[in-house]
Amino acid sequence: MLTVYHPLSAQEDKQEETAKDSVRTEKPEVIRDTVLPESYTIDPLSPSKAAFYSAILPGLGQIYNKRYWKVPIVYGAIGTGLYFYISNKDQYHRYRNAYKRRLAGFSDDEFYNIDGVVNADGSPDVSMDALRRAQEYYQRYKDLSLLITIGLYALNIIDANVDAHLKQHNISQDLTLRPLIVPNDFTTGTTFGLSLNFNF
DSSP states (O other): OHHHHHHHHHHHHHHHHHHHHHHHHHSOOOOOOOOOOOOOOOOTTHHHHHHHHHHHSTTHHHHHTTOTTHHHHHHHHHHHHHHHHHHHHHHHHHHHHHHHHHHTTOOOSTTTSSSSOOOTTOOOSSOHHHHHHHHHHHHHHHHHHHHHHHHHHHHHHHHHHHHHHHHTSOOSTTEEEEEEEEEOTTTSSEEEEEEEEEOO
16 A cells, blocks of 8 residues: 555655646746836026027927927917007007097098088087097007017916926926825824825
8 A cells, every 4th residue: 555655645746846847837927127217308598498489489489398289379369469459559549640630620530520410510429528538548458458468478488488497397207105004102093194205
């Protein structure tokens, strides 16, 4: 019986070894990925270049920063401001010219007889006081439109500068936020928190 049992146990040992070997050889070999961190080259002149380009030609700094989608917004904003400035300026000059002609004693301006029918008392359709108020109204909005346009132009320069600064920030996996569980020695409980880790 011993002779029969010994070959069986030897055979089982061989099967276990081959099973271990087969497991070892069949197990896929995992090689850790080696991802090199991105190299961030910081150009200290980049923000000032972007601001300079936007000051020369609005939208050029956004093109330099490769933010092409901002260019139509820049031109739309500045163009709208310029449109209202020109429109208010034209209206202001219309009323101012009519007011100056009235002061000179003429009655042939475009606001004297708008509908082509002379008033019974010979008075103009738009009075001198109304012409003066219209001038003040359009002058106020002309100046406001100019200030808004200059502000949008300055905002275009600031946006290009800030965007160039933000492009140089290191946004990598070295910055991690992990939960932190610390045993509390005073209350024999557990304290929960967050740990912010910077790896350099």
